[in-house]
Amino acid sequence: MNRPILASISTEAFRHNLTRVRELAPESKIWSVIKARSYGHGFEAAFKGLEATDGFALLDIEDARWLRENGWKGRILLLEGLFHPAEVANAEDLACDLVVHCDSQIEWLENYQSQSHKRFSIFLKMNTGMNRLGFNPDKYRIAFHRLHALGHQMHHMTHFANADQVNQLPTVGQQLECFEATIADLTAPTSMANSAAILWHRTVLGDWVRPGIMLYGASPTGSYKDIEHANLQPVMRLQSEIIDIQELKKGDRVGYGGRYQAPESMRVGVIACGYADGYPRQAPDGTPVWVEGGAFDGAGVVCPLVGRVSMDMLTIDLRQAPQAKIGSRVELWGTQVPVDDVAQMSGTIGYELICALAPRVAVEIK
C-alpha cells in the first residue's frame, strides 16, 4: 500500500466550470489557461475535462506538443510567445497561436524563412499599466503594423492588474481606456479578461476570454467568500488519512518547536500530508482539516490543525471528532474545505497551493 495521500481531480467539475464561463461570457471564445501543469492538476485531467474549450493557453512549447500528440486539434496559445528564435519552426509545426510582447519576438518572425509560408495567428500584447509584459502604447501601433505587414492574423491583447479589486490602481477602467485609445482604428479581435474580469467586469470581455483559476474552482481574490455564489466547483480534492492518534495530557506539546500545547487531555490525529506534499508549512493552528465520519452523526467535521506542519505529516485536534480513528479519511482541501481558506490562513492564495501540489502526490482522475 502506498501512503494514503491522494489528489483527486474531477473532470466533471472542470466541465461544470467551463460551462459557467460560457454562461458568463456567451459572446466570447475561451482560452482555457492550463499553464503550470494546469495549475497543478495535470494536463491529462484538464484535457479531458475541458475538451469543449475553444483553445488551450499555456507557456511551454513542449506542452503544446503533448496536446497535439494526444489528439488536440483546436487552437493552442503560447501565452508568453516564443522564448528563443529556434522555436518559431516548432510553433509553426504545432500550429500554435503566439503572444508577441517585445521587439525581439517580432525580429525572430521577420527573420524566419517559412518553408510552408504559413501565417501565424498573433495576440499582440499591450502594456496598459501592469508593467510586466507588452508594448507600451506609443510602440504598440508600430509593432502591429510590422506583424501585419508579414501577413499574420492579428489580435489585440492586454492583461488587467486589478480585475479582482475595486479602486486599486491601475483600475480596469484606466487600463481599458488606454487599450481602446491605442487600438482605435486597428480592427482586430481582442483578448483581455482573466477570471476576475469574467466574474466582475462583464463589459470588458472581448472576443477571447482567458479564464484560469475559475476553471479550477478557486477564487481570483484568494478569498473563497468572493466566489461562494458564483456556482463554481473545486476540481482538486486533496485527501489523506489519519495514520496515528496521540492521547495528550493537559500541558503536552505537539510537533517541532512544541508550538501547540494541549489545554486539556485530548486526542490528536496524525495525518499523512506534509509540506513536501505541497501543504503550506506556514499553516497556523486552527487551519481547517475535514475529517470523515468525525461528528456524532457520522457526517464529517472540520477539525483545527494543531502544531507545526512537518515534511510528511501534520497533526489535528480531534476533540470534535470522537469517532475518528486510524484510517479515517481526511480532506486537506477540496469540496469540504475550500483551498482558499487554507491558503488565506497561511497568508497566500489558493493559486499557489494548487500549483505547488508536489509531484510525489498520487493523482486520480475522476
Ligand SMILES: *Cc1c(COP(=O)(O)O)cnc(C)c1O
Ligand atoms: C495566467 C493568466 C491568465 C489566467 O488568469 P486567472 O487569474 O487564473 O484567471 C490569463 N491571462 C494571462 C496572460 C495569464 O498569464
